[in-house]
Amino acid sequence: MQLHAAIDEFVLYIEIEKNYSVNTVTSYEYDLRLFLTFLSDHGCSTVLNEITKTQVRRFIQYLLGSLKQKHRSVNRKISSLKSFAKYCLIERYLANDFTRGIESPKTDVKLPVYMTLTDLKQLFDYLERAQSRFSMRNERMFKLLATTGLRRSELVLLI
Template sequence: MELKAVIDEFILYIQIEKNYSDHTITSYEYDLVQFLSFLRKSNGSTDVACITKTHVRRFIQHQMGMCKQKPRSMHRKISCLKSFTKYCLQEKYLMSDFMASIESPKTDKKLPVYMTLTDLQQLFQMLSEEHSSLSLRNEAMFKLLATSGMRRNELVTLTWEEVDFSSQYIRIYGKGKKERLVPLHPVVLPLLQAYKATRKKHQCHPSQPVFLNKLGKPLDPRGLHAIFKNALRKSGLPPSRFSLHHLRHTFATLMLQGNKENVDLRTLQELLGHESITSTEVYTHVEFEQKKKAIDSFDIF
């Protein structure tokens, strides 16, 4: 069967049956179309049954050589191809898995960048002191992100029906549309209530997004990112140093560092919506690095 037709089927499968996020679907489709294009340009067969490990290895070589793809990007492409071949085997389009012995290139494990408590307090102070038509929205948004560990896409898609003021929690639909409940911080709860009170009646309908742009339209991730960079500038923090995702890292790191009696890795995993606890364990490495710096700076000799 032609690879293009199987790709179309696979994309429909992960969208309808697997309920993958829009971002993952777009990324997987891009990677598979890229692989198909490579096969065509290299005069390789585009029949699924004729694809071999050699084709895949040459694709990886081309991506990392000619296209200068970084190991982290190749890791995603290989993961995509592995999911694709698993589907092909399931549907009997393949008799053997051409990805079976393909390994991802080694990546440097980088510790996540995060804001210190002083940085975060500096940002919070600016947000609470600013007076503009959008200042209450911005304060509610960024304090919610910093106290919940939400992803930026989870914030812009948050609707009023997912905010439970009486039980004081939010319902978040994360990657793969997985659902989790996250308690609202006592400081954020009245901020959200005050912000909602400024909204027009139709904007507070349960189905409506919580956060809107200056035109009253739903925020998009790119717009939210720009607002955050502007908030950093006003706070006296370097916009080039931090991104919105670093607020998520900050939440996780500060939570583990300063609240050990109430937080363990499993709780943090649930709060962040990580599928595997391995993803959460990176924050223990951050803490270790801080301990090492403290020991190294202990100048007694």
């Protein structure tokens, strides 16, 4: 089976049977078509059973190197390829999983950004001077968040 035909089948499957969101379906399709384009541009076979791990690794290298994509974007593309390969195995379009053993690059952990004491004082001054309908509520909520370390979701549960 040709890769483009299998991609079409997979997109229909996740759209209709799995009922994935429009954005998810669009993203998966984009990622898989990018892989198909990569294979075609580099003279590789687009027959599903002839795709190798080496080609997937070269694709990842291409994404990181030539396209300068972030690790998170590359991880999503790897996830799309893995889901696609799993589907192809279940449907028996594929004899061997070409994504088996492919690991995602490590992503940087984003640390939370905190307000400085000066910024916090400015916020409190503004909230204390505000004359809107909800100004007292807003002031109390922000002071509670800032002084107790309460999470936003925990505050919402209190209301």
